[in-house]
Amino acid sequence: MESTFSDKQKIILDVAQQLFADQGFAGTSVRDIAREADVNIAMISYYFGSKEKLLEAIFKRHAEVVRLRLESIIHNAALSPVQKVEHLVDHYIEKYFSKQNFHRLIMREQLSTKESPIASMLAEMKTQNMNLIKQLIAEGQKKGNFRKNIDIPLMMATMLGTTNQLMTTQAFYRQVNNLQSMSDEDFLKHLRKKLSHHLKSLFKAILTHEAQNTK
Amino acid sequence: MESTFSDKQKIILDVAQQLFADQGFAGTSVRDIAREADVNIAMISYYFGSKEKLLEAIFKRHAEVVRLRLESIIHNAALSPVQKVEHLVDHYIEKYFSKQNFHRLIMREQLSTKESPIASMLAEMKTQNMNLIKQLIAEGQKKGNFRKNIDIPLMMATMLGTTNQLMTTQAFYRQVNNLQSMSDEDFLKHLRKKLSHHLKSLFKAILTHEAQNTK
DNA sequence: GTTTAATTCAAACGTTTGTTTAATTTTGTG
DNA sequence: CACAAAATTAAACAAACGTTTGAATTAAAC
Numbered sequence: 001m002e003s004t005f006s007d008k009q010k011i012i013l014d015v016a017q018q019l020f021a022d023q024g025f026a027g028t029s030v031r032d033i034a035r036e037a038d039v040n041i042a043m044i045s046y047y048f049g050s051k052e053k054l055l056e057a058i059f060k061r062h063a064e065v066v067r068l069r070l071e072s073i074i075h076n077a078a079l080s081p082v083q084k085v086e087h088l089v090d091h092y093i094e095k096y097f098s099k100q101n102f103h104r105l106i107m108r109e110q111l112s113t114k115e116s117p118i119a120s121m122l123a124e125m126k127t128q129n130m131n132l133i134k135q136l137i138a139e140g141q142k143k144g145n146f147r148k149n150i151d152i153p154l155m156m157a158t159m160l161g162t163t164n165q166l167m168t169t170q171a172f173y174r175q176v177n178n179l180q181s182m183s184d185e186d187f188l189k190h191l192r193k194k195l196s197h198h199l200k201s202l203f204k205a206i207l208t209h210e211a212q213n214t215k
Numbered sequence: 216m217e218s219t220f221s222d223k224q225k226i227i228l229d230v231a232q233q234l235f236a237d238q239g240f241a242g243t244s245v246r247d248i249a250r251e252a253d254v255n256i257a258m259i260s261y262y263f264g265s266k267e268k269l270l271e272a273i274f275k276r277h278a279e280v281v282r283l284r285l286e287s288i289i290h291n292a293a294l295s296p297v298q299k300v301e302h303l304v305d306h307y308i309e310k311y312f313s314k315q316n317f318h319r320l321i322m323r324e325q326l327s328t329k330e331s332p333i334a335s336m337l338a339e340m341k342t343q344n345m346n347l348i349k350q351l352i353a354e355g356q357k358k359g360n361f362r363k364n365i366d367i368p369l370m371m372a373t374m375l376g377t378t379n380q381l382m383t384t385q386a387f388y389r390q391v392n393n394l395q396s397m398s399d400e401d402f403l404k405h406l407r408k409k410l411s412h413h414l415k416s417l418f419k420a421i422l423t424h425e426a427q428n429t430k
Numbered sequence: 431g432t433t434t435a436a437t438t439c440a441a442a443c444g445t446t447t448g449t450t451t452a453a454t455t456t457t458g459t460g
Numbered sequence: 461c462a463c464a465a466a467a468t469t470a471a472a473c474a475a476a477c478g479t480t481t482g483a484a485t486t487a488a489a490c
Contacts, residue, residue, distance in 0.1 A: 008467090024327070026241040030448060040469055045449055104326050110383045111319050111326075112239070126387055153388045154381070154413045158373060161380030165372040168325045172341055173368045198369050205420040223437095245478060255439055260479060437486065447476070456467065 009047050012037045017058050021101030024108060025055060056117055059109075062102070063125045069095075074132050081140030085207065088133070089159065089199045093192055096163050107164060130156065137207075146207045155206055159199055166195055224262050227252050232273045236316030239323060240270055271333055274324075277317070278340045284310075289347050296355030300422065303348070304374065304414045308407055311378050322379060345371065352422075361422045370421055374414060381410055 005013065015037040019028045030051050034041040048054040073079075073087050096103050109118055133152060140146035166173065170191060174180060179187055220228065230252040234243045245266050249256040263269040288294075288302050311318050324333055348367060355361035381388065385406060389395060394402055 024241075026239075029446075031446090040467095041448090042450080042470090043468070046467080051448065107383075108323060108326055111323055123387055126384065127391070130391060151409065151413065153384075153391055154377075154409060157380040157384065157388075158377045158413075158417070161376030161378070162369075162373045163376070164380065165376030166369070168322075169341065169368075169372065172338055173372075176342070176345060176368055194366065194369060198366065198373075202373070202417060202420070205417070244476075246476085255437095256478090257439070257480080258437085261437080266478065431490105433488100433490085435486105435488075437484100439482100439484075441481085441483105443478105443480070445477080445479105448474100450473070451471085452469100453471105454467100454469070456465105458465080459463085460461105 008039065008043075012039060012044065012047065012054070013058055013061065016054055017102060017105075020055065020058070021099075021105045025051075025105070052116075052118075055109075056121065059106075059118060059121055059125075063121070063128075066095075066125070067128055070129055070132050074136050081136060081143060081145050082204075082208070084136055085140075085203055086200055088136075089203065090196055092159065093163060093196055093199075096167065097188060097192055100167055103164070103167070107168075140207065150207060155203070158202060158206075162199060163195065166191070223254065223258075227254060227259065227262065227269070228273055228276065231269055232317060232320075235270065235273070236314075236320045240266075240320070267331075267333075270324075271336065274321075274333060274336055274340075278336070281310075281340070282343055285344055285347050289351050296351060296358060296360050297423070299351050300355075300418055301415055303351075304418065305411055307374065308378060308411055308414075311382065312403060312407055315382055318379070318382070322383075355422065365422060370418070373417060373421075377414060378410065381406070 012033065016028070016033045019032055019036060022028075023032075030044050031041055033044060033054075044051065044054060048057055069091065070088075073084060073091060076084070076087075079087060106122065110122060112119065130152065133156065137146060137150055137152055141148060141150075170187075173191065174182075174187055179190065182190065227248065231243070231248045234247055234251060237243075238247075245256055245259050248259060248269075259266065259269060263272055284306065285303075288299060288306060291299070291302075294302060321337065325337060327334065345367065348371065352361060352365055352367055356363060356365075385402075388406065389397075389402055394405070397405065
């Protein structure tokens with residue numbers, strides 16, 4: 001990768017990522033970023049060309065990290081296919097919960113219908129991840145653990161979609177289940193556990209031959 | 216409901232809904248709306264107070280329609296609980312696919328973390344729908360069709376989340392499955408069918424005692 | 431027909447936006 | 461030190477934004 005950023009550039013990237021995540025891309029001005037990063041307004045254009053290309057740089061940096069982590073799970077010879085799927089679920093939940101706002105930002109960009117460098121970058125990233133998971137499924141089928149005719153994109157949609165949806169409506173989930181007395185931290189722990197179990201049992205039902213367990 | 220809009224107000228609401236859906240709220244200017252609706256810019260403030268209250272009015276109008284349709288399914292005495300769930304799935308898919316852009320708009324608003332009249336309105340809407348579905352699940356449990364200890368919010372998150380996710384990444388789904396030669400119409404039909412089957416078998420696995428069928 | 435209220439309009443208001451300029455300072459190199 | 465390149469700055473730019481104004485027009489009420 002040709003991505004070698006100076007310390008100052010990294011600060012701008014970090015600050016912008018946080019602000020974009022919290023307030024959205026349109027909702028964040030370059031002046032906000034400059035103020036928070038303690039640099040002159042002109043530095044953003046100077047270093048990155050434009051506000052939009054700054055976002056592009058942020059996503060590029062993120063994509064690299066995701067790909068590496070995913071590969072390390074898939075290629076871990078010590079794990080069975082079922083274990084890999086479970087690791088995948090837990091890893092994704094962990095990643096998503098620890099950077100909620102950033103994933104909100106990605107969601108927002110995906111919602112945009114317009115063709116853009118960013119949209120095509122996200123698509124490419126998705127394809128890479130999908131190919132890795134395809135390997136994993138194929139391995140499971142070869143070993144006889146998984147059934148044939150698995151619609152991987154649908155399965156992915158359920159994992160990502162359910163997690164996204166639950167995240168965006170977590171306050172609602174808390175209210176419905178009368179969990180207001182819990183601390184924020186405890187609630188998130190509880191939510192993650194529930195979601196993890198839910199997704200794993202769903203995937204067991206989709207992927208394997210046996211019915212999923214009741215708790 | 217006190218919502219009685221003049222013809223001109225309805226035109227503004229329709230046009231604004233379309234534009235907000237296509238370009239987002241921040242991405243649509245009141246000048247865009249005025250031009251498309253063929254009214255003076257000042258009319259939007261005059262009738263609705265502000266751009267934000269205009270969006271509020273659009274969501275209020277939408278919520279009413281959704282509630283009525285949901286009630287008609289839940290209270291249909293001719294259907295069994297399982298059938299009702301299947302109707303629910305198909306109805307939601309139908310609703311979502313026929314107004315994709317509008318649901319993208321709702322998603323975008325849900326992604327916003329800020330407290331706002333619109334956020335609380337969406338939350339209230341969600342609670343209403345949830346209570347209706349709770350009735351449906353309780354009916355199924357009483358009749359012995361559904362198992363106990365069903366996490367309804369999690370189930371809803373899977374339905375809404377999977378549909379949303381698949382919708383926002385449909386171009387990707389098409390590419391991965393080599394369906395570019397299909398017409399747009401045929402592809403959407405295909406996608407709906409796949410999604411419907413996927414969700415129904417997931418729900419069978421979640422709700423009932425038997426394992427779901429393979430195709 | 432007269433009066434009062436509701437509607438419509440072009441224009442302007444005051445901000446805020448992303449980006450650029452041109453001058454200045456800092457840094458690196460020989 | 462001297463010179464060139466890079467970095468940084470305050471200021472200005474033009475464009476777009478949501479909203480308001482005050483006059484002009486239409487509709488409604490009596």
